[in-house]
Amino acid sequence: MDRKSKSTNSSKVQKILEEFQKDLNEGITNIGILNDEDLYKTELEKVFVGNWNYMAHDTEIPNTGDYVLRYIGDDAFIVNRTDDGEVQVILDICPHRGASICRAEKGNSSHFRCPYHGWTFKNNGDLLGAPAYKEAYNGLDRKKWGLTHAPRVEIFHGFIFACLEENGPSLEESLGGMSWYLDMIFSLQDEGMEVLGEPQRYVIKSDWKIAAENFSGDDYHLMTLHKSTYDIGVMQIPLKENMKGYHIQAGNGHGVSFSIDLESEDPLFFFYPEEIVKTFNLDNLSEKQLELARGSRVCVGNIFPNISFLMLPLSPDPKNVPPTPLFTWRVWRPIGPGEIEVWNWFFMYKNTTEEFKRSSYRSAMSTFGIAGTFELDDPVPWEAMTKNAKGTFAKKNMKLNLQMGMNNIGSSKQVTDWSFPGIAYYPRFEEGNQRHFYKRYLDDMLKEK
Numbered sequence: 001m002d003r004k005s006k007s008t009n010s011s012k013v014q015k016i017l018e019e020f021q022k023d024l025n026e027g028i029t030n031i032g033i034l035n036d037e038d039l040y041k042t043e044l045e046k047v048f049v050g051n052w053n054y055m056a057h058d059t060e061i062p063n064t065g066d067y068v069l070r071y072i073g074d075d076a077f078i079v080n081r082t083d084d085g086e087v088q089v090i091l092d093i094c095p096h097r098g099a100s101i102c103r104a105e106k107g108n109s110s111h112f113r114c115p116y117h118g119w120t121f122k123n124n125g126d127l128l129g130a131p132a133y134k135e136a137y138n139g140l141d142r143k144k145w146g147l148t149h150a151p152r153v154e155i156f157h158g159f160i161f162a163c164l165e166e167n168g169p170s171l172e173e174s175l176g177g178m179s180w181y182l183d184m185i186f187s188l189q190d191e192g193m194e195v196l197g198e199p200q201r202y203v204i205k206s207d208w209k210i211a212a213e214n215f216s217g218d219d220y221h222l223m224t225l226h227k228s229t230y231d232i233g234v235m236q237i238p239l240k241e242n243m244k245g246y247h248i249q250a251g252n253g254h255g256v257s258f259s260i261d262l263e264s265e266d267p268l269f270f271f272y273p274e275e276i277v278k279t280f281n282l283d284n285l286s287e288k289q290l291e292l293a294r295g296s297r298v299c300v301g302n303i304f305p306n307i308s309f310l311m312l313p314l315s316p317d318p319k320n321v322p323p324t325p326l327f328t329w330r331v332w333r334p335i336g337p338g339e340i341e342v343w344n345w346f347f348m349y350k351n352t353t354e355e356f357k358r359s360s361y362r363s364a365m366s367t368f369g370i371a372g373t374f375e376l377d378d379p380v381p382w383e384a385m386t387k388n389a390k391g392t393f394a395k396k397n398m399k400l401n402l403q404m405g406m407n408n409i410g411s412s413k414q415v416t417d418w419s420f421p422g423i424a425y426y427p428r429f430e431e432g433n434q435r436h437f438y439k440r441y442l443d444d445m446l447k448e449k
């Protein structure tokens with residue numbers, strides 16, 4: 001691209017963003033921010049490089065030598081455990097000529113050998129040698145030609161994150177108030193969580209922001225989009241009752257939403273059966289975390305930019321099987337303008353019976369698995385929105401509404417005596433979490449680099 005068209009594109013991006021910024025103060029967005037090639041490129045550079053990205057879970061690579069292949073935007077990384085037990089995130093590019101060195105999605109290996117000319121690396125990334133080394137490379141400074149590591153890697157309760165910028169906030173700082181809520185979920189058991197099965201992957205023609213804002217706090221869509229699934233009784237909480245709860249802007253663009261009954265006489269704990277609740281070590285939780293967990297029915301959230309999660313009890317077969325809690329954790333990996341590869345993991349607390357894990361997995365697969373009753377619903381409007389964003393007239397003119405719960409629209413109000421982290425609204429007929437998401441999006445996108 002020549003310099004002139006490059007600067008035309010960046011001023012076009014700037015114009016879209018500045019207009020969006022003005023509109024967002026009024027709770028308005030516009031369809032033009034979706035599915036735009038220039039915005040997408042800027043997002044990869046400004047949003048995904050600078051933030052913490054989820055890569056894998058400790059339990060996916062339990063043994064030394066274990067590895068999985070993962071992605072941040074359009075870059076591929078090997079996430080592995082070295083002989084010292086250390087977790088590394090290594091760019092899957094051979095420094096000789098740039099071929100990919102990892103040819104499987106997962107495995108166990110002490111070394112990686114590039115298929116092109118055979119440069120061979122230890123699994124910590126060091127260059128060990130190459131075919132006909134003496135003749136070909138005698139004198140090469142091998143230390144300089146190892147594999148490239150992600151600049152920063154941090155692990156939170158077994159969840160491995162990487163950041164592609166050397167400097168910036170730590171994972172904990174970046175999670176802000178969200179770390180408190182995640183800590184509440186992950187600390188319920190001393191043993192933490194483990195992955196169930198393989199992550200599911202599938203491609204949909206949706207802008208990543210639509211999925212992220214949906215999980216940050218769009219409980220409202222359940223009443224229409226998921227009504228048919230809901231009506232067959234997959235969950236024991238009536239729809240309107242389920243809207244009783246909080247939307248929490250957890251800082252830095254993160255949003256979390258709880259269906260909750262803080263006054264409940266019986267402890268709820270997401271409806272985990274008593275034998276599972278017995279395995280929880282409630283001393284791990286602060287008094288306030290315990291108060292929240294005790295009244296929780298459903299928790300759904302998005303960690304900015306594109307990591308979403310959901311804990312709730314669902315039944316795979318309402319007439320015959322009671323709802324079982326499940327935990328889905330997903331990444332909306334952008335793979336092009338208006339296109340994502342969905343990565344979907346299911347987790348369960350480690351110290352539970354195989355039978356319980358199986359029933360949680362069954363509930364998860366039948367509802368939020370690739371062919372799940374809920375999972376199939378969402379791409380329909382998401383893809384339509386993404387497609388509509390390409391309309392020549394729509395792109396320029398179509399404004400969208402994000403005003404629920406602001407300026408006395410609707411019934412939701414800010415909870416003035418909220419004693420947990422973040423800013424909360426009650427009930428969940430509210431779109432403040434989405435506005436919070438987009439505010440952070442704009443901060444990143446308008447940042448000088």
Ligand code: FES
Pocket residue numbers: 094095096097098099114115116117118119
């Ligand atoms: Fe890897 Fe040549 S590109 S050895």
Ligand code: FE
Pocket residue numbers: 221226374377378
């Ligand atoms: Fe949905």
